[in-house]
Amino acid sequence: MPKILVIDDNIDNLITVNAVLKSLMPNSKISTSISGKEGIEKIRRDEPDVILLDIQMPEMDGFEVCKIIKSDEKIRHIPIILITASQSSSQDRANGLKLGADAFISKPIDEVELIAQIKVALRIKKSEDLLRNEKNILEDKVREKTEHLRKSYDKLMVLFDGIINTLVAVVEARDPYTAGHQQNVNKLAVAIANELNLEGKVVESIHIASILHDIGKIYIPTEILSKPGMLTDIEFEMLKKHPEFGYEILKNINFELPIAEIVHQHHEKIDGSGYPRKLKGDDIYIEAKILSVADVVEAIMSHRPYRASLGVNVALNEIVENRGILYDAKVVDACVKIVRGNNIFEKK
Ligand SMILES: [Fe+2]
Structure with a gap:
């Protein structure tokens, strides 16, 4: 009516x-x-x-x-x-x-x-x-669907983080001397990316790739990983295969980010002297250039079974001396600024 x-x-x-x-x-x-x-x-x-x-x-x-x-x-x-x-x-x-x-x-x-x-x-x-x-x-339906999608996405993210952490734990269980290494590299690499004002997707790629960068060590014999002394040439050649193994493990995961490729490149040097593919300059992703610098600095500053930490000065000298030769100049500058200005590697 x-x-x-x-x-x-x-x-x-x-x-x-x-x-x-x-x-x-x-x-x-x-x-x-x-x-x-x-x-x-x-x-x-x-x-x-x-x-x-x-x-x-x-x-x-x-x-x-x-x-x-x-x-x-x-x-x-x-x-x-x-x-x-x-x-x-x-x-x-x-x-x-x-x-x-x-x-x-x-x-x-x-x-x-x-x-x-x-x-x-x-x-x-x-x-x-x-x-x-x-x-x-219609608006109610869209709201409902959006909320549903958001919840599903959150669940997937939790699952995704869980899988990543499990993968990291597997590598670290076999290689106790570098336990925590990937987490430390992650902190430094993300800090460098932020210092360089790189876009969100790049930072996200660096975040994931740095946590997983040594995943390929799963295929390296434990005797090599945990050997207290220097490696023989054959052992070192074997160890150098871990970026390729990492790539093979990650290439079929649809990250929608080039994680497998960054992991593949994380030991490349800009003058072509790195491994496994001897890539040069712009053929190397910026994410991999950052990861490479963070990796070497963290490795030199870490304690190893066969040596104590070589300290912050040796680590920074290595990248500064090879600035623009092995390592990207801007990445080196950002890294020096961060390491000098922060206590990023202070252990608990
Ligand atoms: Fe590595």
Whole structure:
């Protein structure tokens, strides 16, 4: 049953319009208000389907009421038919239109025209209500799906971190002397990437690749990994295969980041003297250049079974002396700045 509200300060007009509507639209619910202020209260409370609004009223006129209704998000969709005086100027109608009125009817009110205007307004409102409902349902569905996706993504991330940590633990279990090495390299490499203001994806790649960079050592015999003395040439050649093994392990994981390739390149040097592919300069990813510097600095500063830590100065001398030769100059500068300025390697 459509709800129609008539707002008019003239009680005789209210009675007349009420009677007309009751006889010609018996299936509607009619209510009336004698002032703009009372009308707005009723609109907010009852949310009618159409409003018949007299323009000329004391205190708050029809324009003011129209303005208030159209600026209120909750009720602005309700159509307003403005009742204008017979001598009303086109300026009145223009003002009403500007304020959001939907239709006009002049006094004295023609019954047929009034009903026709109301029916059109009701039909438009019904269509708009349907559209708005559909939109709300769609928005709810999108919100629900987004939330579901976010939860699934969070779960996957937890799972992903768990798998990465397990892989790291497997390598470290077989190579206890470098336990913690990958985590330390990770800290330094990410700090260098941030110092160089690299974009988020690059930092993310460095983060993952640095944690996993020695994963290929899984295939290196434990006797080589845990040998307390210097390695023979054959043993060293075997050890040098770990970037390739790492690449083989990671290449089929869809990281959407070049993790396998960075791991493959982490022992390459910019002059082509690295391994396994002797890549040079720009053929080496920036992520791998950073990882290579962080790796060598951390290795020199770490305690090994066959030697104590060589200390920060030896580590920094190694990269500074080979700045622009083995190691990327900008990466070296960033690394020196970080190591000199922070206690990034302070052990607990
Ligand atoms: Fe390595």
